[in-house]
């Protein structure tokens with residue numbers, strides 16, 4: 001018997017396990033994870049960015065708790081004096097805008113962000129040029145610069161959480177959840193691929209892209225599907241000034257430094273839902289490279305030397321995480337799904353929040369109620385990401 005079964009030992013499941021262990025519930029908790037190498041999991045394939053450039057207060061606050069944890073991760077997640085480095089670079093985030101709609105949107109966002117203690121500077125064209133002389137700025141009318149944000153190595157984050165959680169007594173079971181036994185509107189047990197069944201008080205679905213199928217088995221419909229995102233690593237001969245994670249908000253282009261080069265992640269506008277592990281190099285040449293070269297002329301002569309495909313657990317309803325219990329459904333079934341590209345930065349806050357829900361029946365620190373499934377049932381979307389004026 002496990003009091004709490006967590007399905008999926010990625011960064012979300014492992015952060016939740018870590019927070020439960022901190023609260024003294026390690027021996028009550030089991031994490032079911034079929035693949036300790038995490039070959040197809042989203043966590044190691046992420047860009048690793050953390051930003052406060054959101055407009056939903058909960059998203060800003062989750063990123064801020066992310067900063068609190070990731071800023072001291074190396075020592076916080078040390079095991080027997082062995083540190084847990086995550087290569088955290090606070091290079092900043094820079095969102096660029098052109099035209100009135102972008103200006104209005106970034107200014108409206110800035111008002112919300114600064115009201116929630118995020119240090120965001122609004123820059124004009126000259127300000128961007130002054131800081132980042134290698135960028136082409138003649139089409140830029142505004143930029144939001146968030147100097148405290150940055151990126152880290154996502155695999156190290158995942159392993160840091162997992163190793164620490166295990167050291168605190170959390171059990172990771174190498175198996176796969178294939179079904180549920182339900183009685184009196186509760187999950188009574190989870191059935192595993194090995195044939196084992198695990199009786200549980202509470203079940204947390206943190207299986208990311210594979211999570212919706214498990215929800216479906218219980219009759220819970222969530223608007224989440226896997227969406228391929230391609231990441232390309234490239235190098236140039238020239239050495240540029242240190243660059244932030246840069247994105248133009250109304251053009252489909254973004255990049256950030258990575259080691260001796262840069263990475264650029266992108267999703268096709270016409271990407272169909274579902275798993276697809278192919279890397280489409282033509283797409284880079286046709287759709288990504290021109291945008292990069294337009295922004296940074298030195299990228300004209302770039303050379304791609306690596307690429308991979310990963311999948312967002314895309315929430316097609318409002319692009320935000322769906323967190324918490326299934327109101328009106330199976331009472332002891334909790335989900336943390338639909339992160340839509342934000343799960344790494346939100347993992348600390350989600351882990352803390354879920355552990356509070358599981359142990360106290362309510363959020364104790366940051367109230368994440370609005371991120372719950374209720375909004376899906378009611379059809380009331382949480383709007384984030386550059387509201388259009």
Ligand SMILES: Cc1cc2nc3c(=O)[nH]c(=O)nc-3n(C[C@H](O)[C@H](O)[C@H](O)COP(=O)(O)OP(=O)(O)OC[C@H]3O[C@@H](n4cnc5c(N)ncnc54)[C@H](O)[C@@H]3O)c2cc1C
Pocket residue numbers: 007008009010011012013014032033034035038040041042043044045046047048049050175176177178206207208209210211214229230231265309310311312313336339340341342343344345346
């Ligand atoms: C290309 C890309 C770039 C991204 N960039 C960023 C970024 O810059 N910043 C950011 O914050 N986020 C980013 N993300 C999103 C982030 O990676 C995810 O939101 C986060 O890793 C989700 O963590 P997870 O634990 O839910 O999922 P995963 O890491 O996918 O873990 C889920 C686990 O569940 C397991 N599982 C599956 N089925 C079962 C089952 N039936 N039983 C038991 N276990 C099961 C899987 O094996 C897997 O290990 C990016 C994602 C991608 C793909």
